[in-house]
Amino acid sequence: MRVTTTVNGTEQHVDDVWPGESLLYMLRERMGLPGSKNACEQGECGSCTVYLDGEPVCACLVAAGQAIGREVTTVEGLAAGGALHPVQEAFVECGAVQCGFCTPGLVVAAHDLLERVPRPSDLEIREALAGNLCRCTGYEKILDAVRLAADRQVRA
Amino acid sequence: MSAEAGTRTTRITATPGGVGDTPLRPDGTLKVTGEFAYASDLWHDEMVWGATLRSPHPHARIAGIDITEALTLPGVFAVLTAADVPGENAFGLEHADQPVLASEFVRYEGEPVAIVAADHPETARRAAQRIRVDYEVLPAVTDPRRAMDADAPAVHRPGNLVRHLTLRRGNPDPKAPVVVSLDFEVGMQDQAFLGPESGLAVPGDDGGVDLYVATQWLHVDQRQICLALGLPPEKVRLTLAGVGGAFGGREDLSVHVHACLLALRTGKPVKMSYGREESFFGHVHRHPATMTYEFGAERDGTLVYAKANLLFDGGAYASSTAAVVGNGGTLGLGPYRFPSVAVDAYGVFTNNPPCGAMRGFGCVQAAFAHEALMDELADAVGVDRVEIRQRNGMREGDVNITGQVIDSAAPVAELLQIVRDLPMPPPLDPSDIRALPGAVGNTTHGEGVVRGVGYAIAYKNVGFSEGFDDYSTARVRLELTGGEPVATVHTAAAEVGQGLITVEQQICRTELGVERVVVHPKTTGVGSGGSTSASRQTYVTGGAVKAACESVRAVVLERAAALLGRSAGELRLDGEKLLGASGEVLLGLGDVLGTEAVEETVEWRHRPTHAIDPETGQGNAHVQFAFSAHRAVVDVDVELGLVKVVALDSAQDVGKAINPDAVVGQIHGGSAQGMGLALMEEMVVTDGHVRNPSFTDYLIPTILDMPPMQVQVLEYADPHAPYGVRGVGEPPTISSGPAVAAAVRAATGKALHRVPIRPEHITGT
Numbered sequence: 001m002r003v004t005t006t007v008n009g010t011e012q013h014v015d016d017v018w019p020g021e022s023l024l025y026m027l028r029e030r031m032g033l034p035g036s037k038n039a040c041e042q043g044e045c046g047s048c049t050v051y052l053d054g055e056p057v058c059a060c061l062v063a064a065g066q067a068i069g070r071e072v073t074t075v076e077g078l079a080a081g082g083a084l085h086p087v088q089e090a091f092v093e094c095g096a097v098q099c100g101f102c103t104p105g106l107v108v109a110a111h112d113l114l115e116r117v118p119r120p121s122d123l124e125i126r127e128a129l130a131g132n133l134c135r136c137t138g139y140e141k142i143l144d145a146v147r148l149a150a151d152r153q154v155r156a
Numbered sequence: 157m158s159a160e161a162g163t164r165t166t167r168i169t170a171t172p173g174g175v176g177d178t179p180l181r182p183d184g185t186l187k188v189t190g191e192f193a194y195a196s197d198l199w200h201d202e203m204v205w206g207a208t209l210r211s212p213h214p215h216a217r218i219a220g221i222d223i224t225e226a227l228t229l230p231g232v233f234a235v236l237t238a239a240d241v242p243g244e245n246a247f248g249l250e251h252a253d254q255p256v257l258a259s260e261f262v263r264y265e266g267e268p269v270a271i272v273a274a275d276h277p278e279t280a281r282r283a284a285q286r287i288r289v290d291y292e293v294l295p296a297v298t299d300p301r302r303a304m305d306a307d308a309p310a311v312h313r314p315g316n317l318v319r320h321l322t323l324r325r326g327n328p329d330p331k332a333p334v335v336v337s338l339d340f341e342v343g344m345q346d347q348a349f350l351g352p353e354s355g356l357a358v359p360g361d362d363g364g365v366d367l368y369v370a371t372q373w374l375h376v377d378q379r380q381i382c383l384a385l386g387l388p389p390e391k392v393r394l395t396l397a398g399v400g401g402a403f404g405g406r407e408d409l410s411v412h413v414h415a416c417l418l419a420l421r422t423g424k425p426v427k428m429s430y431g432r433e434e435s436f437f438g439h440v441h442r443h444p445a446t447m448t449y450e451f452g453a454e455r456d457g458t459l460v461y462a463k464a465n466l467l468f469d470g471g472a473y474a475s476s477t478a479a480v481v482g483n484g485g486t487l488g489l490g491p492y493r494f495p496s497v498a499v500d501a502y503g504v505f506t507n508n509p510p511c512g513a514m515r516g517f518g519c520v521q522a523a524f525a526h527e528a529l530m531d532e533l534a535d536a537v538g539v540d541r542v543e544i545r546q547r548n549g550m551r552e553g554d555v556n557i558t559g560q561v562i563d564s565a566a567p568v569a570e571l572l573q574i575v576r577d578l579p580m581p582p583p584l585d586p587s588d589i590r591a592l593p594g595a596v597g598n599t600t601h602g603e604g605v606v607r608g609v610g611y612a613i614a615y616k617n618v619g620f621s622e623g624f625d626d627y628s629t630a631r632v633r634l635e636l637t638g639g640e641p642v643a644t645v646h647t648a649a650a651e652v653g654q655g656l657i658t659v660e661q662q663i664c665r666t667e668l669g670v671e672r673v674v675v676h677p678k679t680t681g682v683g684s685g686g687s688t689s690a691s692r693q694t695y696v697t698g699g700a701v702k703a704a705c706e707s708v709r710a711v712v713l714e715r716a717a718a719l720l721g722r723s724a725g726e727l728r729l730d731g732e733k734l735l736g737a738s739g740e741v742l743l744g745l746g747d748v749l750g751t752e753a754v755e756e757t758v759e760w761r762h763r764p765t766h767a768i769d770p771e772t773g774q775g776n777a778h779v780q781f782a783f784s785a786h787r788a789v790v791d792v793d794v795e796l797g798l799v800k801v802v803a804l805d806s807a808q809d810v811g812k813a814i815n816p817d818a819v820v821g822q823i824h825g826g827s828a829q830g831m832g833l834a835l836m837e838e839m840v841v842t843d844g845h846v847r848n849p850s851f852t853d854y855l856i857p858t859i860l861d862m863p864p865m866q867v868q869v870l871e872y873a874d875p876h877a878p879y880g881v882r883g884v885g886e887p888p889t890i891s892s893g894p895a896v897a898a899a900v901r902a903a904t905g906k907a908l909h910r911v912p913i914r915p916e917h918i919t920g921t
Contacts, residue, residue, distance in 0.1 A: 028197070034194075076189065084189070098653040099652060126590075126859045132859070137824055139858075142859065
């Protein structure tokens with residue numbers, strides 16, 4: 001089937017999509033956007049988190065066809081004009097990235113949190129990121145990164 | 157963190173971005189923007205997909221395989237079985253005992269039987285399901301104790317024993333006024349790295365193959381792939397693809413040979429990438445262990461003897477079981493002084509999933525037992541639990557249970573004191589249920605919640621042991637690029653997320669005084685970097701990079717000396733300049749390099765280790781020991797058995813923190829994995845079948861499960877190691893879990909001699 005969808009602000013047509021494919025597969029394998037990650041493909045790890053019409057979703061749980069006529073924003077679309085988004089910048093600076101496989105999903109989830117809650121408490125950060133598994137960091141530096149990004153965004 | 161706490165810190169000249177500084181990871185920006193190419197992200201023109209058919213049985217004889225139906229599915233390019241393996245149908249880290257594709261027998265559930273290449277991953281999977289395998293199911297041995305019986309079904313000929321390590325020291329018949337003992341059991345843990353096993357094999361014009369793969373040791377993979385393909389090393393070229401975590405689970409082969417076989421057969425690039433369920437079957441796990449320990453002590457708590465029996469379930473193939481037994485046997489009594497010791501450690505074959513390397517490697521299982529028993533000894537003699545460890549703890553100069561002198565820092569007492577003195581978390585606050593056990597499950601508002609505190613100390617060998625030739629190779633090139641000096645460092649040592657590439661850059665900056673350091677992609681185009689395991693890369697590959705830089709520097713100084721008509725001994729290289737004896741600038745580095753690069757390749761080894769005596773277990777088995785301590789604070793809802801870890805604080809001696817931020821990151825992550833094993837992580841295997849191969853049912857700690865962690869780092873330089881470094885990655889995984897388990901025991905008053913501790917163990921229901 002043909003899927004017409006807007007990804008990172010650009011309308012795109014994707015042909016020959018098998019109806020059983022997920023949005024994640026279509027992004028990664030048909031659209032050259034492998035930033036969203038395939039860690040579990042069962043909605044448990046959050047590594048494939050993208051925005052669908054402004055709502056964060058696990059792209060592995062969305063059928064490719066469900067994206068028809070809708071707007072998708074992936075981790076590749078967060079950095080505007082080559083500059084890192086403050087959340088991305090903070091993840092790098094705070095050492096919140098080790099292997100980095102969870103990072104794209106966490107960056108999108110943290111981005112969403114700070115859009116909704118500019119000054120989250122630690123408990124709010126933990127609740128918001130509870131659907132994103134990380135195996136390397138023990139999450140301490142991820143908390144640091146979200147706090148730092150929040151500080152900078154509130155000041156800016 | 158405190159770098160001041162250690163008084164014997166090696167002082168390194170401060171170079172911006174050099175050793176001891178905290179430069180950012182060179183791959184950080186790519187990783188936060190989604191541009192970093194992990195193995196599962198790879199793509200190639202004309203690429204097709206591979207899939208694997210696996211055994212549904214823990215033990216069966218293959219009577220026949222019919223691939224006809226699979227081949228007729230449109231889009232399928234190849235279906236291969238054992239008969240299509242051109243070389244030896246065998247691989248293995250230490251012993252080549254595992255078939256690339258099962259031929260006569262399958263020995264565990266999930267063993268690869270056939271592989272398929274097709275134009276879409278779903279087509280490949282459906283084709284695999286159409287392969288008809290005629291199995292004759294055989295009796296499976298799934299209890300490791302039963303596997304040791306003479307009449308047990310043999311998983312391999314001649315029998316099920318992989319290794320029996322005996323260690324005897326001191327009085328063979330020791331007596332003590334106080335004796336404590338326990339049985340302890342540790343479940344099977346999974347590495348649960350997030351990046352699934354993946355690789356892309358591209359057939360070459362020369363009949364060879366280029367493999368881009370996520371792994372921990374390119375050269376040991378290459379050796380095994382060559383054997384199976386029947387090709388020489390120059391025709392099997394490996395490049396490290398982006399690795400999404402490893403933790404031991406990528407030491408053994410997964411997609412490697414399969415992807416190469418399919419690529420060579422189809423003449424097309426082949427990508428293989430496991431889903432999460434397949435990943436649980438696609439790599440080895442941490443050995444489950446059953447252990448019996450007995451400690452004898454004086455009435456004041458001074459240890460007199462230890463007796464221990466450790467049994468590791470190796471599953472269906474050898475993998476690294478023998479080395480795990482080696483660690484469990486030689487290090488499994490913890491960092492304590494025992495005058496008399498009798499240890500027997502066993503590894504056995506069963507028809508359970510194969511077990512091998514995971515962070516902590518044989519020491520993790522043992523630490524749960526020795527730390528639980530130290531608490532029981534403390535209680536039996538009426539001595540404080542921290543104090544009894546401090547009194548019996550190893551010190552520099554002590555002799556360990558294999559007769560090896562601990563010839564660098566062993567700050568057991570100090571590490572314990574640090575974690576004891578760290579600030580305690582605030583008391584239980586029932587006003588916000590999100591901070592309580594059960595959290596928004598609204599299971600308690602504080603009633604039935606009891607706080608407990610637990611301590612643990614552990615130690616681990618760094619690097620490969622028992623006489624293994626454990627070396628690393630580094631190539632460093634210094635040249636002018638765009639008029640500026642640039643160093644390029646090329647090693648085959650795998651970056652798996654831990655930050656080795658940052659460390660390689662830092663060492664080059666410190667040794668060569670240049671700012672710009674390029675890390676060459678990791679390939680088999682340079683000599684082996686050894687395994688990214690055993691907490692060894694900063695030590696061994698770091699040592700190789702340092703040595704290669706020193707060789708490059710020597711050539712630069714010789715060249716400068718010739719240009720200046722002076723002797724090289726009068727010159728030094730600093731800040732991209734050549735300086736004379738009194739620091740005067742004589743030449744720019746660019747003037748010396750000109751158009752001719754300096755390139756040196758060095759193979760570097762740490763001090764040799766030695767095999768242990770087969771009867772007594774005595775010998776200098778290990779090159780270095782690393783120590784860490786944890787204090788855990790937990791709140792337990794004793795009525796429901798729910799545990800909330802409130803604090804998990806640690807102290808560790810790292811010798812020298814090459815990158816202090818990265819060191820703390822390793823300790824955080826290692827602590828989380830230990831905590832996971834204590835409370836939630838277990839692959840449930842019944843009758844040889846894995847019951848929970850998903851992240852729905854195999855739970856790893858989330859950000860809600862992890863508490864804040866205070867980390868204190870000591871830097872007592874090891875005089876035998878480059879810059880004084882001591883391996884960092886594994887020790888926190890060893891001491892954190894036992895501290896959590898001890899805290900739960902303290903809160904509940906229950907013995908809890910099995911991990912992970914489940915709610916029903918606490919409630920007794």
